[in-house]
Amino acid sequence: MTTLSPVPQVERIELGELVCWRVRTSGAELLIAQQGAQVLSYQRDGEAPLIWLSEQASYRKGQGVRGGVPVCWPWFGDLQRNPAAVQQMYRGSDPAPAHGLVRNLDWQLLEVDARADAVDLDFAFIQPEQGPAGWPHNVDLRLHIHLDQRLHLSLSSHNRGTQPVSLSQALHTYFAVSDIHQVQVEGLAGSHYIETLHDWEERTQHGDLVFEGETDRIYLDLPERVSILDPAWQRRVHLHSSGSRSAVVWNPWIDKSLRLSQFASDAWQRMLCIETANVLDDAVQLAAGERKSLAVSLWAEPLSR
Numbered sequence: 001m002t003t004l005s006p007v008p009q010v011e012r013i014e015l016g017e018l019v020c021w022r023v024r025t026s027g028a029e030l031l032i033a034q035q036g037a038q039v040l041s042y043q044r045d046g047e048a049p050l051i052w053l054s055e056q057a058s059y060r061k062g063q064g065v066r067g068g069v070p071v072c073w074p075w076f077g078d079l080q081r082n083p084a085a086v087q088q089m090y091r092g093s094d095p096a097p098a099h100g101l102v103r104n105l106d107w108q109l110l111e112v113d114a115r116a117d118a119v120d121l122d123f124a125f126i127q128p129e130q131g132p133a134g135w136p137h138n139v140d141l142r143l144h145i146h147l148d149q150r151l152h153l154s155l156s157s158h159n160r161g162t163q164p165v166s167l168s169q170a171l172h173t174y175f176a177v178s179d180i181h182q183v184q185v186e187g188l189a190g191s192h193y194i195e196t197l198h199d200w201e202e203r204t205q206h207g208d209l210v211f212e213g214e215t216d217r218i219y220l221d222l223p224e225r226v227s228i229l230d231p232a233w234q235r236r237v238h239l240h241s242s243g244s245r246s247a248v249v250w251n252p253w254i255d256k257s258l259r260l261s262q263f264a265s266d267a268w269q270r271m272l273c274i275e276t277a278n279v280l281d282d283a284v285q286l287a288a289g290e291r292k293s294l295a296v297s298l299w300a301e302p303l304s305r
């Protein structure tokens, strides 16, 4: 007699040096590293992965994992490219690391709630007494993960201090695609973007985005819904965001791939990042006592034949 394990299941596992949580529901598997509260992978049964995780990923303490959904906070990218108010919040003497301070640090799993049709996990960044090194501000940071037929991520910042705080942030999602040459991103047409590869020029998107080379753009005024059309995998992946107008679209293409850690030289063909963000003019101002959230829901829909 075979015994069926009850679902959903939330299981603690170890990958390399990292504590991870494997969530199994009746229709999907989700893997999360406690370090950085980083979603590592997400796949619905019978479908191609929705989130991409590098086959060269390494699971080391204090080091980000290539792929999944790194949390970038309290600044995105190069601190020097951030608004002055965001830059001024950093008081560290060390050079400011790219993408902020929390993606390589330990978080805590506060709560798991597994019901028949949905699972919720609540992660909190473990605040050192004085705030993270070089960032002496009392802000509670939480990542709430809700998995039902879709994956919902919500990053909330609660200013518990007495002074206003400015920050930029992103849910830096790596999506799995069949072939970067075949996919396009819909919903960007008419949006303004910063072309970071050409002197940070401001440009306007015409039509859907196709990929023909290294791409690293900051879209400034996006609608709530953007989608990845992937004809070879017969699907459209939707992203529905809230609390965000900006997003970064990134693919390193050939040359930059060779300089990236934990990244196979041909991996650029199988991934693209759409990073739901609050950057540049869309950065977050938190008054004393204020809480704001950045959220995205992800799901795939089959193409009608």
Ligand SMILES: O=P(O)(O)OC[C@H]1O[C@@H](O)[C@H](O)[C@@H](O)[C@@H]1O
Binding pocket: 064, 077, 098, 099, 172, 216, 248, 250, 260, 275
């Ligand atoms: O290698 P990292 O620090 O994870 O960054 C990856 C990429 O992150 C993207 O957000 C940036 O726009 C890229 O320029 C960068 O290369």
